[in-house]
Amino acid sequence: MKAYLPETAKKRSLFSPFNIFAGIVIIMGLVLTFLRFTKGLGGVSNLDHTNPWGLWIGFDLLTGVALAAGGYVTAAAVEIFRFDKYHSAVRPAILTGFLGYALVVFALTYDVGQPWRLPYPFFVSQGVTSVMFEVGACVALYLTVLFLEFSPAALEWLGLEKAHRWAVRMTMVLTILGVMLSTLHQSSLGAMYLLVPSKLHPLWYSPYLPVFFFVSSIAAGLSMVIFESTMAHRKFHDMMDENHLKHANEVTLGFGRAAALVLAGYFAIKVFGVALGNHWDLLFTGYGIWFLVEMLGFVLLPVFLFAVGVRDRNIKLIKFTAVITVLGIVLNRLNISLICFNYHLPADERYFPHWMEIGISVFVVTVGLLVYKFIVTRMPILFEHPQYPQEH
C-alpha cells in the first residue's frame, strides 16, 4: 500500500507563515490542555453553577454543528435530488462537515468534566428521556456516517480498491442517514433551550426554537460551502483540477440562490415567533435593538444581497454575503447560548469567557485547519485521483 501524493503537494513548503502561526497556537493549546486536565474547569474557565455552559458550548458546539451542515445539505442536493452540476462541491462539503463534527466532539472533551466518560450515556447510563441524549446519540452516529461518507477519498489516497468499491456503494444509504440524523440533532440543539424559558430572552426564546435551528442550519451549510470554496480557491488553487475550476461559479450561484430562499423563509418564521409571543413591545428595548441588528443585518440583508448577486451573476457579492451569513449564524448561536442567556442577572453575575477558554477554542479551530490542509493537499478532495476518474 502506497499513499498517493499529487505533484503540487510536493512543491509546498512546510515552513509557510500559516504553518508557523499554527505551530505557535498548537504549543499554546497543548499548555492550556495540560492546565485544563490538571487544574479542572475552574483553572481555565469562568464557568460556574450559574453559567455551566460557556464559549465551548456556544461557539465550538452550537456554532460548529450549524456551520458543519454543509455536508448533509450538499450531499442531499447531489445524491438525493440529483443536482449533478454541484457534484464537485460534495467532497469538500463532506470533509468540512466531518472535520466540523470531529472538532465538536474534540472540544466537548474539554467541556465535560471527565472526558473519558463521553461514552457513558450510551453504555452505562442511558438518559433516553433527555433531549441531550438525542443530541449526543445523533452527533455520535452522524460523525460515524460522515466518516464513512468521507472514506472513499481516503481509500483512493491509500489505494485500497476493494474497500473503496464498498464505500462508494454505500453512498446513497449514508446520505439518507445523514439527512435524517442532521434533521434530528440540528433541531434538538434548539430544543435544548426549550428547557430554559425564564433564562433566555423572550425575543430569542420560542416554542419554535427547534425549527429555527434546523432552518438556519441549512442556510449556514449553504453559506459555509461558498465560504469554504472561496478560501480553498485562494489557498489551494494549484490543487484543483479542471472540473473543479469549471464548476466553481455554478456552485456559488446555485448555493447563493438556495441560501436566499432559505433565509427568506427563516426571516419569516422568526417574525412569526415574535408575533406568537406578542413580544412586539420588546423590540424597542436594548435587547430588541440587538435582535433587530441580528435579524435585519444578518438575515434580511443577506437575503437581498444573495438575490441581487444571483440576478446579476455577481460572484464576489455572493461570496461576501456568504461571509455575512456565516457571521450571522455565529451571532445567533452566541446570542442564544451566551449573550441573551441569563439576561436578567446583574452584570457581575453574567458570564464572560476566560482568555484561556478563548485560547482553547482558537486551538481547536487551528487543529481543524491543519487537518483540513493535510487532507486537501493529499487526498482527492479538490481534484480527481488519476486511477478513479468519475468517482469524484
Next chain:
Amino acid sequence: MTETIHTLQEFMFRTKGIIYILAILYLLGFTAFWKFLFSRDKKEDL
C-alpha cells in the same frame, strides 16, 4: 399593541390573528421575491 390582554382567549385571538395576516403578506412577498430571483434566468439555467 399596547392594549391590555385579560384572558388566554384574547391573547390567542390577537397573536393568531396577527400571524395569519403576516402569513398572507409573507406568501405575497415570497412570490414577488421568487420572481425577482428567477426573472433573469434562461430556461436551461433552472
